[in-house]
Amino acid sequence: MSENENKIATMEVDTAFLKSKRGIVKVTEMVALFVVFVCFAVGSSPKYIAATALEFLIISLLLLLYFLKLNKRLTFFFWPLVDVFNSVFAAVYLTVLSLMALTSYTATGVLVGGIVCFMSAGLLCVDSFTLFRNITFNKPRNENQNQVNE
Template identity: 35%
Template sequence: MQTLKPKPKSRPFCCSVKGHVKLLRLALAATSMTFFILAQAPEPYIVITGFEVTSTFFFILLYILRLDRLIRCLFWPLLDIINSVVAAVFMIVVSVLALIPETTIYTVLGGFSF
């Protein structure tokens, strides 16, 4: 007679380390975008940080709704890594560009947020 092992309980996404990191990333991107908007920074700064906020929010929503387990045709960890690398490159470029002229205090704060 074979005994059935109970399924391990999966923690909710928001309580996991991955969830905390994603939420922190979303908060930093939103803060940076807010500083850029307040400083009336050049539009590419705002657009790139808005893209980062949107894509991070999309992945958080995807993981909260467990769509990564429902849609198995995609390799979600690879997509997550690609998203993180692209976002890091964009944010490094925006941060460096925002800190070079040092026009206003909000632009500098937006650049330091990343």
């Protein structure tokens, strides 16, 4: 019984994820969205602050999910596909948000926030593309990798 308690009590940490390409992209997205949040807060435009804060929170939760290997324990969702959908919708939404901020800026902070927001939308596009390429839909992993290499 003590073995089961020890397995439940321990939490695995995947430090290799932070060093991988996906981990670096996720951390870069978080940093860019935090910069956007600070720029919009300095420019005092609350309509842009909420969207960037929400996306920062979602990306940090997904990063925490992968970092603590909770995606292996919580199997009721297909987490890579959830991550792809989040990245695609966030990229579209942040592109629209950045265009709105760039066309109607009143302070320099909003202008800089719009530019960095547009760059973070580009990062989200890269993230969704790389994730979508790695997802296998009912194919064995080695079969999919052989098709990519050919």
